[in-house]
Amino acid sequence: MSAFNDIRDYVGIPRVLSLKLAPDGSRLVSVVQSLNPDGKSYGTALWGIPVFDPAPPPPADKDREPARLTRSTKGESSADFTDAGDVLFTSARPDPTVKDPDEEVPALWLLPRSGGEARQVATRPGGIGAFRTAGQVVVFAADVLTGEEAAEEERRKARKDAGISAILHEGYPVRYWDHDLGPGRTRLFAATIGDDRLEDVRDLTPAPGEALRDVSFALTPDGSTVIATWRVFLPRGELRSELVAIDVASGEGRVLFSDEAYDFTGPIAVSPDGARVACARERLTGLDLSARSELWIGDLATGEGATHAPDLFPMDIVWAPDSSAVFIVADHQGRRPIFRVPLPERRSSRRESEERANEERSGRDNWHADAVRLTSDDAAYLSLSASQDGRFVYALRSGVDAAPAPARVDAVSGEITALPSPAPALELPGTLTEISATADDGQEIRGWLVLPSGASADNPAPFLLWIHGGPVASWNDWSWRWNPWIMAEQGYAVLLPDPCLSTGYGQHMIDRGWGDWGPRTLADLDAIVDVALARDDIDADRLGAMGGSYGGYMANWVAGHSDRYKAIVTHASLWNLDQFAGTTDASMYWQREFGDPGSERYAKLSPHHALDKISTPMLVIHGDKDYRVPIGEGLRLWWDLQRTGVESKFLYFPDENHWVLKPGNAVAWYETVLAFLAQHVLAQEWKRPDSLA
Incomplete structure (x- = not known):
């Protein structure tokens, strides 16, 4: 039986989360998530994945299979x-060499290549987060309380014993996605790999304030310098991000890249020759200045740099071993290919910047510029690693119709070889096809259409419009949380469109919808929905619509501006924009696009102004720990629907955030959504889900 038929089977499918290649190219290591024995939570483990060349005689079968480490x-x-x-690796597992540890926080562990048990090599009272290694040097991030470091453990214990959870903030922000910020501050520490533990541990950033919150960083190949993001706090709650270079030996830092109009952010990668740094440069938005991200490559010695591959939003970056090119992944036409960006020999960075600026001014026809697409399939790639011999790029390969799995890509030809995966291949209950439409302004709108098995002119499938979040995003990847194949198993045709504001179609596609969320996006959606409904294998009378986050905003907008759907599901949705923009975890970002509270765009674009036009039954879903779209949005929407008599239900998760991550709650989510759609789209009698009985 299909794993998509019973949600309990679906949530038990192992999930490959990451991929990393060993320096000698002999093996890969991956973090794999799977259901814990209690069935109530997920756990993670490291798996080794063999790397072999199929050209010579194959190795023994046992050497071909992934192994749990x-x-x-x-x-x-x-x-x-x-x-x-x-x-x-990091883990909160207890150290067997310590009797009765006070508290289990993430520590740094080392698993020897030669085999044997892993051993703890570093710990901090507030835990260890991200880390990077080069040569014998390890740099890691840790949460540290302000004050005397030697007494930190005692101060943490005293705070806990006193029952103090309060946090005194003196600046913005105070929350991020699903967790509170403070009272500790992120610092970077450097150490040397010793025989049993890290040695000579030293604080590289003893007084960073809030500058290293959610830091991204990389090490130069010789381990001498850390390249890190550094937040600069500005008046009126604004901030931007620079890139700094910190000397590992002395802790001295200098600003590497800084621009008042841009953020310099991760991913960050240093060239193998140690001369250049690649990162993402993101434009600071405004009322009439849309979101834009681009590949930035600069000189480590001088700090001068230039943009490359305009209009490709880089999501991962890895250098070719000879430092002659970088490989990036970026959204493109409903896919996320690997691109190779060849670099000229090092020259005057000022001249290079001028040439790049001229390229940008040349318009949309040049929007790939110096990027060469390496992979030509329909897949989405991530977790890049390049082999030291320059022959291959390793990555996780996925797609709307394929869960992430390891793959090897020829660095010249783009030929793809599937590698053994710790997770099983999945049999899908339908097929994936591509459709497109022309919007009222002439723009092509494309999307993926999931068709259930058996859909035909004699048996047309009910239709479900699924709107992506972001809004600067694209439907191009596998999603465990928003999986259309569960709906296909129940007989629905699912449209996954990329309307305005979607990435992978050039900057003009984002510009079209900037500051015009609801009206422009709905026009795009209507155009491609019309094309889908013209098919004879889709039932044009049985329609539902749903979305989460920005997709939830659009679900609310659709409810107030269209009556073509028989049911609407809105998850983690924006309802009252003025309220949202002042209570979200990053108000400064959204108010750049919408303006100060009470300005014209809130009145124009807030879905709650069309409450009196809503007649379609709605299922409202929200998690209490969602700080990106706070619970007040869901509560206000639910009350507004109740007080105006709109048929509606509210699925509330007290312990979930912007997403629904716990396996039991995921079961309840899908069962409730399917029951609600069955009632209103399929005209079946309402049946309360067994998981919520």
Whole structure:
């Protein structure tokens, strides 16, 4: 039976989360998430994945199969290799060498290449987060309380024993996605790999304030310099991000890249020759200035740099081993290919910047510029690693119709070889096809259409419009949380469109919808929905619509501006924009696009102004721990629907955030959505889900 038929089977499918290549190219390591024995939570473990060339005689079968490397109740994450081939990872598992540890927080562990048990090599009272390694050097991020470091553990314990959870903030922001900020501050520490533990641990950033919150960082190949994002706090709650270079030996730092009109952010990668740094440069938005991200490559010595591959939003970056090019992944036409960006020999960075600026001014026809698409399939790639011999790029390969799995890509031809995966291949209950439409302004709108098995002119499928979040995003990847194949298993045709504001179609596609969310997006959606409904294998009378986050905003907008759908599901949705923009975790970002509270765009674009036009039954879903779209949006929407008599239900998760992550709650989510759609789209009698009985 299909794993998509019973949601309980679906949530038990193992999930490959990451991929990293050993320095000698001999193996890969991956973090894999799977259901814990209690069935109530997920755990993670490290898996080794063999790398072999199919041209010579194949190795023994046992050498072809992935092997589990770690087991613990707390799980393991953030795996990476040392130059010696040992595996470093973080885990909150207890240290067997310490009797009765006071508290289990993430620590740094080392799994020897030669085999044997993993050992803890570093810990901090507030835990260890991200880390990077080069040569014998390890740099890691840790949460540290302000004050005397030697007494930090005692101060944390005293705070806990006193029952103090309060946090005194003196600046903005105070929350991020699903967690509170403070009272600790992120710092970077450097250390040397010793025989049993990290040695010579030293604080590189003793007084960063809030500058290293959610830091992205990389190490130069010789381990001498850390390249890190550094937040600059501005008046009126604004901030921007610079890139700084910190000397590992002295802790001295300098600003590497800074521009008042841009953020310099991760991903960050340093060239193998140590001369250049690649990162993402994001334009600071405004009322009439849309979101834009681009590949930035600069000189580590001088700080001068230039943009490359305009209009490709880089999501991952890795250098070719000879430093002659970078490989990036970026959304493109409903896919996320690997691109190769060849670089000229090092020259005057000022001249290079001028040439790039001229390219940008040349318009949309030049929007790929110097990027060469390496992969030509329909897949989405992530977690890039380049082999030291320059022959291959390793990555996780996925797609709307394929869960992430390891793959090897020829760095010249783009030929793709599937590698053994720790997770099983999935049989899908339908097929994936591509459709497009022309919007009222002449813009082509494309999308993916999931068709259930058996859909035909004699048996047309009910239709479900699924609107993506973001809004600067695209339907191009597998999603465990928003999986259309569960709906296809129940007989629905699911349209996954990329309207305005979607990435992968050039900057003009984002510009079209900037500051015009509802009206422009709905016109695009209507155009491609019309094309889908013209098919004889889709039932044009049985329609539903749904979306989450920005997709939830659009679901609310559709409810107030269209009566073509028989049911609407809105998850983590924006309802009252003025309220949302002042209570979200990043108000400064959204108010750049909408303006100060009470300005014209709130009145024009807030879905709640069309409450009196809503007659379609609605299912409202929200998690209490959602700080990006706070619970007040869901509560206000639910009350407005109730007080105006709109048929509606409210699925509330007290312990979930912007997403629904716990397996039991995921079961309840899908069962409730399917029951609601069955009632209103399929005209079946309402049946309360068994999971909520």
